[in-house]
Amino acid sequence: MIEGSWRLAEASDVPFVYELVTQVDPRWWRFSRGGLEPSLLIATAQGVSAGVVVLDEFSQPVACAVLAEAGTMGTGMFEYFALPTAHAEALARQFAPDLLAAAFTGADIQRLYYERFENDADVFGDMSALFEVEVTYPEFAMIGGRYENRTTSVLTRERFAAAHPGSMQ
Amino acid sequence: MITTSRIVFRPVVPTDYPRLYEIESDPTTAMTWRYHGNLPAFEQYEPALWKQTQQIMVVEGRTSGQVVGYLQLHDVDARAGNAWFSLYSGPEHRGSGLVMEGLMAYCEWAFGNWPIRWLYAHSFAQNVTEFEHGMRRGEAVRLGVLRERVIVDGEPTDVHVIGISRENWMASPLRRRFNLLRARLS
Numbered sequence: 001m002i003e004g005s006w007r008l009a010e011a012s013d014v015p016f017v018y019e020l021v022t023q024v025d026p027r028w029w030r031f032s033r034g035g036l037e038p039s040l041l042i043a044t045a046q047g048v049s050a051g052v053v054v055l056d057e058f059s060q061p062v063a064c065a066v067l068a069e070a071g072t073m074g075t076g077m078f079e080y081f082a083l084p085t086a087h088a089e090a091l092a093r094q095f096a097p098d099l100l101a102a103a104f105t106g107a108d109i110q111r112l113y114y115e116r117f118e119n120d121a122d123v124f125g126d127m128s129a130l131f132e133v134e135v136t137y138p139e140f141a142m143i144g145g146r147y148e149n150r151t152t153s154v155l156t157r158e159r160f161a162a163a164h165p166g167s168m169q
Numbered sequence: 170m171i172t173t174s175r176i177v178f179r180p181v182v183p184t185d186y187p188r189l190y191e192i193e194s195d196p197t198t199a200m201t202w203r204y205h206g207n208l209p210a211f212e213q214y215e216p217a218l219w220k221q222t223q224q225i226m227v228v229e230g231r232t233s234g235q236v237v238g239y240l241q242l243h244d245v246d247a248r249a250g251n252a253w254f255s256l257y258s259g260p261e262h263r264g265s266g267l268v269m270e271g272l273m274a275y276c277e278w279a280f281g282n283w284p285i286r287w288l289y290a291h292s293f294a295q296n297v298t299e300f301e302h303g304m305r306r307g308e309a310v311r312l313g314v315l316r317e318r319v320i321v322d323g324e325p326t327d328v329h330v331i332g333i334s335r336e337n338w339m340a341s342p343l344r345r346r347f348n349l350l351r352a353r354l355s
Contacts, residue, residue: 026248029249032248033246033248033249034248035248073318073319073320075318111317111318133313134313134314134315134316135312135313135314135315135330136312136313137251137287137289137312137332138312138332138334139286139287140249140251140287141246141248141249141250141251142249152313152315152330154315154316
């Protein structure tokens with residue numbers, strides 16, 4: 001157990017989100033797909049439904065998750081990235097169950113989607129096994145000189161609740 | 170513009186909008202990604218039609234001169250080199266093959282004019298049979314199925330994700346045959 005915490009994202013977190021996007025560029029595709037012009041990033045950030053940041057033992061942000069495209073269909077898109085350090089990624093994995101529970105309980109989500117490139121860092125840890133891959137886009141985009149596949153996975157409310165009884169009360 | 174013995178494939182012009190609106194008003198296509206059953210009034214149709222859309226091409230019957238359907242190129246992702254397409258067919262022309270011929274013209278046009286490696290489409294489970302021939306022949310592939318992704322008529326409905334790669338299209342016998350017939354026509 002690493003010392004840390006998480007909280008809802010605030011407007012003052014935008015500089016951290018920008019830094020995070022640049023450090024994992026272009027893996028956070030929502031932000032990187034159009035390049036890193038700051039006003040474009042801010043406009044994109046305003047389109048997400050909710051966000052949280054994970055903090056380290058010094059209360060410094062090290063990871064960020066957003067819930068986007070949450071609508072009337074009972075679905076949402078969960079996006080979660082950590083600074084590319086072992087410590088930040090470990091903290092992200094540690095808080096992944098809490099953040100998923102918050103996503104399900106904070107909005108009427110039945111099916112939570114998660115998209116990732118094949119070589120994205122693991123920020124879900126044990127939670128990864130709960131996601132089921134539904135779509136694979138072969139050679140979706142070039143990263144570091146080679147094309148990487150991108151997948152869309154889903155985590156259902158039932159599946160999460162069964163694996164983590166009591167976490168969604 | 171692409172012309173075959175049966176169709177003319179050309180960019181949309183504003184005078185086509187009433188016909189496109191008529192096609193989209195059909196109950197079986199009203200539950201699309203853009204409108205989810207809430208098709209706007211015709212006065213607000215143009216901005217809704219072009220939302221996230223880079224180009225619209227109509228398929229016109231060559232003998233009738235009537236627009237039988239149309240295809241949209243939307244959500245072009247220049248960095249990834251991919252884009253999405255939507256295909257709409259007038260209810261009276263479904264099964265005629267005219268709009269699927271339009272899809273061949275569309276692939277030829279899109280891969281020939283845009284820096285795109287992949288074209289993707291969402292297809293509701295009830296419409297996916299339109300793509301089955303192409304998937305069997307290999308021009309199109311099913312990239313996956315989003316289970317119970319949308320509600321249609323109160324029922325959770327699967328959405329199939331279809332992909333057509335530039336590489337597959339350029340090498341396909343169907344493309345060779347399509348262009349051979351076009352060359353004979355001209």
